[in-house]
Amino acid sequence: MSIETQLKERSQQQCELCGSSENLAPYHIAPSEESAENSLYLCADCRDRIDNLALDTDHWRCLNESMWSTVPAVQVMAYRILSALGDQDRLEMLYLEDDLLSWAKAGALNGRTASPEGKESVCDSNGTLLSEGDSVTLIKDLDVKGAGFTAKRGTIVKNIRLTDDPKLIEGKINGSTIVLVAAYMKKV
Structure with missing residues (x-):
């Protein structure tokens, strides 16, 4: 058969x-x-x-x-x-x-799956894979709680760090290290 x-x-x-x-x-x-x-x-x-x-x-x-x-x-x-x-x-x-x-x-769907270490891949708003040290730009204004400012759309965040959560990254804006939602970022 x-x-x-x-x-x-x-x-x-x-x-x-x-x-x-x-x-x-x-x-x-x-x-x-x-x-x-x-x-x-x-x-x-x-x-x-x-x-x-x-x-x-x-x-x-x-x-x-x-x-x-x-x-x-x-x-x-x-x-x-x-x-x-x-x-x-x-x-x-x-x-x-x-x-x-x-x-x-x-196996992977065009390279996107769990990494060899077992961590989930981190992707930006367009589905582009993000890595340690990448630069991203904000695609919308974000209120930064506790720091008292709003990160404006178009702000570039350089040298990002990945976190344990595949939905979040860390980066510096206005001298403050903050946690950002990867879905609100676009790789530069």
């Missing part, structure tokens, strides 16, 4: 992530051997979003249901997408056995 036939049967001819029944095709999850157990049956929209790392949170709400699938390949892909989105809340709800977690962390 071919991989596609097995996937059609397993998925009941629906996308295993969003439930669509149009333009379905097998999607192999690297870095595993090609088989039905290591593949998904996905619609063209989901395949395209995964391949192009389209982090449209509205579309990926479908993971609220599919992340609970009993199919290991679906669980692994849900983990990878949620990691790329930086969706810590849903990641914490998603329990994977050790072997599945290793498989999920062994």
